[in-house]
Amino acid sequence: MTLTVVSLGGPVTEGAEALLRDAGIRSFATGAYPKKEETLALLAERQPDAIVVRLVERIDEDILRASQRLKVVAKHGAGTNDIDVAAAARLGLPVLAAVGANARSVAEHALALMLALAKDVRRQDAFVRGGGWAAKIYTGFELHGRRLGLVGMGEIGRRLAAMVQPLGMTVAAHDPFAPDGAFGPDIARAADLPSLLAGSDVVSLHCPLTPQTRNLIGAPELRLMKPTALLINTARGEVVDEPALVEALRGGVIAGAGLDCFSPEPPAADNPLWGLDNVILSPHIGGVTEDARREVSLRTVRNVIALLSGQDVDRHFFVHP
Structure with missing residues (x-):
């Protein structure tokens, strides 16, 4: 019987598609953020042996039950907060994540946000584009001698720590x-x-979204930070209490924030963060450089092929509720 994989929220890369073809596996893909009804209909029709989860709102128990042949759920990335992992466990379905495949790209993006804030890039870019030059208003500072505080010491946190040390920053971490x-x-x-x-000049978040980390950084935590401190979030939007962050940025509780993720996603068009000039924003793209997307796709597909063919998959890639 031919095996089938459905990628929800966009296709895997061509290189990963080639791996599936070489293994004799058929593949199908939806567009980004498919509606639940569309997803259920496709899975019921195709009856896949595996689903790859890319850009979706939520993989719930209804979706997990839609294919009677489903044997594995694979996240095209590291974070699995968009998958009901507990429901998958009840159904006996392993959940795999491409842990570490995009770590370098995310760490580089966190560093880019940090540097953009430290060097006042957003306001200086707008200043020059608006015809300014002579009456310079610049609030940049050096990162040398300052302390980076990492929340989470997985592969991304460790890579970022290595990147900032040549800049002369010291590093502390909580995990x-x-x-x-x-x-x-x-x-x-x-x-x-x-x-x-309290002791960090820059706080960078690199923890997964769990019940324990939801709103981990709220108003009390922001008040502990230095008024000159920066907050970087390339993890998940829900790790930060967003309304509390807006108030902290407006009130000078902290100096600035670099955000690659939001709650919810996509964010509302009238999100109050858009009106703040001490924030650098990006649309959750830290881990989706071409290099990272290629590696994530390859790792995801290799794990799926291995599991479907009865080969061992490193326990590092299994997600538990």
């Missing part, structure tokens, strides 16, 4: 689940989140 070996000699382990926030 209650990371072993001591994840920190190394150049990264201080913060005693707790409040001490990390």
Whole structure:
């Protein structure tokens, strides 16, 4: 019997499609953010053995039940908050994630947001485009000698730590689940989140979205930060209490924020963040450079092919509720 894979929210890359063809697997794809009714109809018709989850609103139990042949759910990326992992576990369906495949791209994007804020790039770009030159108003500063506080010490956090050290930044991190070996000699382990926030000049979020991390950074946490501090979020929008962040940015509680993710996504057209000039924004693209997308697709498809063919898949890629 021919195996079938359906990619929800857009196709995998051509290289990954080639792997599927070479394995004798048929593949189909929807557009971005398919409606639930469309997804259910496609899965009922195609009866895939695997689904790849890209740009979707939510993979719930109804969707997981739509194909009687479904054997695996694979996230085209690392974060699985758009998949009901607990429902998949109840149904006996393994959930795989392409952990680490886009880590370098996300870390570079976090660094780019940090540098853009430190060098006042947004306002200087607007100033020059508006005809300004002589009456310079510049609030840039050096990152040398300042402390980066990482919330989460997975592969992205470790890569970012390595990137900022040649700039002369010191690094501390908070991650209650990371072993001591994840920190190394150049990264201080913060005693707790409040001490990390209070002692950092830049706080960068690299934790998954879980019930414990939802609204992890709210008004009380923002008040612990320095008024000169920057917040960078390339993790998930829901990790930050967005209304509290808006008030903190308006009131000078913190100096600025670089945001690649929002709650909800896509965000509303009248989101109050759009009107703030101390914010750098991007549309959740930190991990989707061509390099990262290619590697994520290849890793995702290789894991799917391995599981469907009865080969071992590294336990590192399995997601548990």
